[in-house]
Every structure is written in structure tokens, then in C-alpha cells.
Amino acid sequence: MAKRIDVSGLSAYYGSFRAIDDISMTVEPRSVTAFIGPSGCGKSTFLRTLNRMHEVTPGGRVEGKVMLDDEDLYGTGVDPVSVRRTIGMVFQRPNPFPTMSIYDNVAAGLRLNGDHKKSELDGIVEKSLRGANLWNEVKDRLNRPGSGLSGGQQQRLCIARAIAVEPQVLLMDEPCSALDPISTLAIEDLIGELTSRFTIVIVTHNMQQAARVSDRTAFFNLAEVGAPGKLVEIDDTERIFSNPSVQATEDYISGRFG
Secondary structure (H helix, E strand, C coil): CCCECCCCCCCEEEEEEEEEEEEEEEEECCCCEECCCCCCCCCCHHHCCCCCHHHHCCCCEEEEEEEEEEEEECCCCCCHHHHHHHEHHHHHCCCCCCCCCCCHHHHHHHHHCCCCCCHHHHHHHHHHHHHCHHHEEEECCCCCCCHHCHHHHHHHHHHHHHHHCCCEEEEEEECCCCCCHHHHHHHHHHHEEEEHCCCEEEEEEHHHHHHHHHHEEEEEECCCCCCCCEEEEEEEHHHHCCCCCCHHHHHCCCCCCC
């Protein structure tokens, strides 16, 4: 089941440096929420707080609350690894495991999570590759290295790997920034299909992409260089792009920024 995320009063730090300050928002289940804003404003940092990846960074720590339905993800006794299993992540550059076959790339998380019979694995691998719109392109070469695929195929392989463990939320950190336009379109189409099963949050520098794929858009900004990033506003994507509430949002979207 796709789940809702409620963030309240969240700040994230790298050592003593506060990267983002006092962010609160709700991400609705089975929706796509896009984060936009200038480089360095904390979009990716905030994204990584949602599945406790931020604290993997040396000196990374978080204050505030992230609720996944009724569960406090930063609550006492909550296992960060189980959080990352529930909230999957796709990174900016495709990162298939280079020494593994296409099949083993998709099955990797399943094997870490416990025993699966070969027949079960076969079924989940096929389902995940179909879910990532990749099955027909790779079904005859599942034992070849995933690193031999094109960039767009590798990114879809990483999406297949992420959805194989049946997460409830999928985070995507600029998943198309290293891809050509055709591959980008394939990923955008895929995002639209995956919303029937997952809650999706995407960081993008491409505002046309945000407008195309998301239901809601959040604009982040910095008051000045070196200041922590802040959430300026979040609203339905159509409203953000046609009639934002804050002048800074309109300036950024229209290119009058800075």
C-alpha cells in the first residue's frame, strides 16, 4: 500500500552547518510530488531525510519529525535499514551493480531480505522489469551484465531493482539528468504508470518535467548563499506554475531569478 508522508519542523545538518531549516509538508499517497529550486537549496538533502539516507553522510543529522502514515521514521528503536526498504530510492546517475547480471541486479534486494525460491525470484524479477518497462528489451539477456545496457535502460533497471522489494514510497533524485530526451520520456511515462502503486517524490532541475509528471510541486530556495534552504511554498502543480502565492516562486519559474 502506498503511504502518506507528513513532515513537521524538519531541519538537517552536516556537522554544525544547517543545510535545510524547519520544513513541514505533506506528501499524499499515490501521487507525484516534485521538488524544484536553485542548486544548493537543499532539495536532495531533504529528499534523503525521508528515508534516513542523510544520516549515512558523515556528520549528517536531522531534527524534527517524518511520519509515514502513523509511524515516526526517526522514532526510538526504528531500524533505518527497514525504513530504506519501505522507502526506495533512485539516484541521479544510473548505478547498477557492475559485476552483476541484469537478473541479479533486480534480485539483489530480495536476496538480502531473506530466502526466496528460484521460481519466486523469477516471477518477481519479471514483474519488476515489466513494471519498469524493460522486460521486452532484456528478457533474452538476463544473465548479461547490467552495466552493458544503455544509460536509459540502466536507470530503468535501477527502478526495477527499487520496486522489486515492494516499497511504499519511491524517491527519485534527478533520475533523468544523465539521460537523453528519448530515455527521459520513457522514465517520465514510467513515473506516471508507477503512481497507481507508489507514492513518488522527485527532485528535478527541469521545470517542464515537474509540470509534466507531478501532481504537486514544492519550491525550495535560499535567502542568501550559505543560508539554510527553506520550503517557500507547496501547492498543486498547475497552481504553482500558473499562479504561485510567492513572488520568488514566480521569478524562478519564469527565469527572472537572482
